[in-house]
Amino acid sequence: MLAIGIDVSKSKSAAAILNQDGSVHTEPFEFHHDKPEMDTLIKFIKNQNQSVTILMENTGHYHYPVLKAFQAADLPVCLINPYQMKKYGDMELRKAKTDKKDALRIAHYALEKGYSLVPYTPMDQKYEDLRFLARQYDQRMGTLKANKTFLINLLDETMPGITKVLSLTTRDPETSLSVQFIKRFKSFDRIRKMGRTRFLESYDKLSRKSRNRCAGSCGLIIYEMALNSITTRGENEYTLAAQDQCVDLVSESQKAADSIIQKMKTLAETLPEYEVLRAMAGVGDRLGPLILAEIGDIRRFHSGKALNAYAGNDAPPYQSGMFESHNRHISKRGNAALRKYCFEVMQALKLARPQDDPVYLFLVKKEQEGKPYNVAKMAGVNKFLRIYYARAMEVL
Numbered sequence: 001m002l003a004i005g006i007d008v009s010k011s012k013s014a015a016a017i018l019n020q021d022g023s024v025h026t027e028p029f030e031f032h033h034d035k036p037e038m039d040t041l042i043k044f045i046k047n048q049n050q051s052v053t054i055l056m057e058n059t060g061h062y063h064y065p066v067l068k069a070f071q072a073a074d075l076p077v078c079l080i081n082p083y084q085m086k087k088y089g090d091m092e093l094r095k096a097k098t099d100k101k102d103a104l105r106i107a108h109y110a111l112e113k114g115y116s117l118v119p120y121t122p123m124d125q126k127y128e129d130l131r132f133l134a135r136q137y138d139q140r141m142g143t144l145k146a147n148k149t150f151l152i153n154l155l156d157e158t159m160p161g162i163t164k165v166l167s168l169t170t171r172d173p174e175t176s177l178s179v180q181f182i183k184r185f186k187s188f189d190r191i192r193k194m195g196r197t198r199f200l201e202s203y204d205k206l207s208r209k210s211r212n213r214c215a216g217s218c219g220l221i222i223y224e225m226a227l228n229s230i231t232t233r234g235e236n237e238y239t240l241a242a243q244d245q246c247v248d249l250v251s252e253s254q255k256a257a258d259s260i261i262q263k264m265k266t267l268a269e270t271l272p273e274y275e276v277l278r279a280m281a282g283v284g285d286r287l288g289p290l291i292l293a294e295i296g297d298i299r300r301f302h303s304g305k306a307l308n309a310y311a312g313n314d315a316p317p318y319q320s321g322m323f324e325s326h327n328r329h330i331s332k333r334g335n336a337a338l339r340k341y342c343f344e345v346m347q348a349l350k351l352a353r354p355q356d357d358p359v360y361l362f363l364v365k366k367e368q369e370g371k372p373y374n375v376a377k378m379a380g381v382n383k384f385l386r387i388y389y390a391r392a393m394e395v396l
Contacts, residue, residue: 002048003114005107006056007099008063013056014099015041016107028100033065042073053117055110057082067120076119078110083333085109127296130267134293137260138337144170144253151182151246157233158187158243161225165218173251177210182247188226189234199223264289273298273392280388281357282348287341294338299396304386311338313381330378342381349380359384 002025003018011033017026025048031037045052054070056063058079070077085102088109089095110117122128148168155162159182166178173179184206185191191199203219233239268274268289278288301307308314312334318325332339349360363380371379 001114002045002050002052003107003111004045004052004054005103005105005110006054006066007102007106008056008059008066009099010062013066014103016100016103018104018107018111020111022108022111024104028103030099035069038066038069042069042075045075046073052076053110053114054078055080055106055117057085057106071120071122078117079120080106080109080117123297123300126267126271127293130264130289130293131296133260133264133267134290134337137257137264137290140253140257140260144250144257147246147249147253151243151250154239154243154246155182158189158231158239159185159226159234160188160229160231162188162222165221165225170250170254173254175210177207179247179251180206180210183244186240186243187234188229188231191223191226196223199226261286261289264293268292272395276391276395277388280345280384280391281352281354281360282345282384284348287344287348291338291341291345294335294341298389298392301389304389307385307389308382310334311342311381311385312336313339313342313378313385339378339381342384343377345384346377346380359387 001020003020005016005018007014012030013033014028014030015026016024016028019025031041045054052075054075054077056066056077056079058081063079067077067079085106089102089105092105123131148170152163152168162181163178166181168178169176170179181203184202185194185199194202200219200223203222207219265285265288271292274288274292277283277292278285283291295307295310298307301310305314309331312332313330314334315328315330318328346359346363349357349363352360354360359380362383363376366376366379
């Protein structure tokens, strides 16, 4: 048997091949992620006429070309968490760091732990597409948050304090009062020039188009703020032009994120377990597809505990001699995005207060026991994932 370790980087990788006894079969070498060099490597591996264990780290998207080429050639490939390899390398006294040495280290791990490695099997294409769209959604939301920050910074100079009265909500930018208000009135200096009567009439027309039920009562408050505020760049044409651009960028970023969520929802509805997830209290049209994208195929977990471990929401036991800890923190060695979305479900439950929902009742029970805010919420996440696992497995 041959153990092949591959250290992946962008556009090229380093590989090392070991014999079953640990001796070097082939000195570490580098190859590029193009078809000629990948074909040469695959041909070389197959010409050895031995069973092989190929191991490489799961490094974002850089390993996909190598993985795809090996799978197309019917060569089994195993993936390992980079953190596991880091801890494995910590056992060495002299820590040298080169791509070729890393490839040797990975090959040694494949040789020692080959009995526990499981060949990679791609998830159903729908789960892969959901995960891809979820990553795109995260990027769009990051862009949206950055643009909102830039806009708020400009508003501090043109309309100081306006976000305390009109929260900067960007859901449905076409009807968002805050977005339309900024585009219409520009700055407090212009509101002062309009005068009270003209401003209130114009504001009243604008507020009727929005879905904000309390918008009508804010007009007079905003006018008083305009009279009493000191603006620093309220009449600067360059500042106002930049502010208009920021408003447009915020709106476009929100529309892009909403479009991705809609595509995720359409795709998720074709999966049988989505109905189970969507029926659970606190899960809406946004959180449902996102949670499903992060979990993927529920059948790859052997229990609800395994699902919680994948989310990093488990508390590993700690016992030594006569000591046994009974106050452990969650590991956080898992999918941070899944923990975040499930935490948002707990927040939704606190707002909706469904009295017949077991997760909400469990959450209230933990709070009544005196558990801290985050501890109670993560305990609720634990129960939420276990219940979802049990219900989803019934329909699959």
